[in-house]
Amino acid sequence: MRQASGTLLVTAPRQGLHLITDAVAGWVAGQGVGEGLLTLMIRHTSASLLIQENAAPAARRDLENWLARIAPESRDFEHDDEGPDDMPAHLRSVLTATTLSIPVQDGRMRLGTWQGIYLCEHRRQPSGREIAAHLLGA
């Protein structure tokens, strides 16, 4: 049994959901672990992770619109130091995931056929995001 730690650096092209499955799969494949457990943790509070439908752009757009309805930009927030998209970014992060745990077999994540891993960039102005990665296995 052994372990590997790393950091994935990703920058979204714009606000919204962006597939990063290939980047994660590449990192996992490079560690030489056949069976094990992958952990991902985004090191930010205004961006997040999500496992969701990987094929239909319409599903992605519906999801983005729904997040915007549930956690809308509003004048009612007390915390707006960095603009009107500041607090909604935190709330949309809460609705999605900060940490993910993914079983690995034959050197690959055991995702279902329709599952992809998304970086959710909740700020209007994207910036570089760090995802801490940890793989444990044999």
Added chain:
Amino acid sequence: MRQASGTLLVTAPRQGLHLITDAVAGWVAGQGVGEGLLTLMIRHTSASLLIQENAAPAARRDLENWLARIAPESRDFEHDDEGPDDMPAHLRSVLTATTLSIPVQDGRMRLGTWQGIYLCEHRRQPSGREIAAHLLGA
């Protein structure tokens, strides 16, 4: 230290939340690991996992109703290839969990007295669901 990987196959009797604690506990008990970490990941994007109140049917019904209010069937979704319950199923999956990490001791999950593990079937027409299971420990 050693690990075990498996797949739990479950089919919900109908749309909604269904306790699968016993099936998960049975799989864990069969691996002969005393202390360790259990990871569950559902391999679908229109069904999900949840740890919640295991005793009161009324709490389960309130939870189902609340999910239906927060992520309602609506004509406003662009993605409706598989019917009006398609996109809400994805959203209700986002609100709940795709992966769970559960510490194990004495061969048993360390769930609290009132905690149960639910399969959340968000489609009206249930189908067979795969849950990837991984147990690491000694």
Added chain:
Amino acid sequence: MRQASGTLLVTAPRQGLHLITDAVAGWVAGQGVGEGLLTLMIRHTSASLLIQENAAPAARRDLENWLARIAPESRDFEHDDEGPDDMPAHLRSVLTATTLSIPVQDGRMRLGTWQGIYLCEHRRQPSGREIAAHLLGA
């Protein structure tokens, strides 16, 4: 590779979000593991865990208010055995997290600069809460 299991006992001073980062970091530091994986699972269904903004009290208040809007106290719940804050406490737990997985390096959690770990106490009358902790590494 080795592992450690423990229980963190925490009581919130009042309903809402309370930082417990230091208590968790202390437990991790005491296990003598340099690199590894920390898992936290709260053993309750009316309190939860969350990784979010650790610095701005206004962000914390906005988050508490938003949870109260999305999962409000209401007369419409069937399950109210323990009062009007009973069912909303379960729903706010669903919106946040029951389990967290956090990579560890150099004996410290790899949290980002602005990330803190919160105990979310959703009942009006706080009680002692148990958080199962598991650390695996070397």
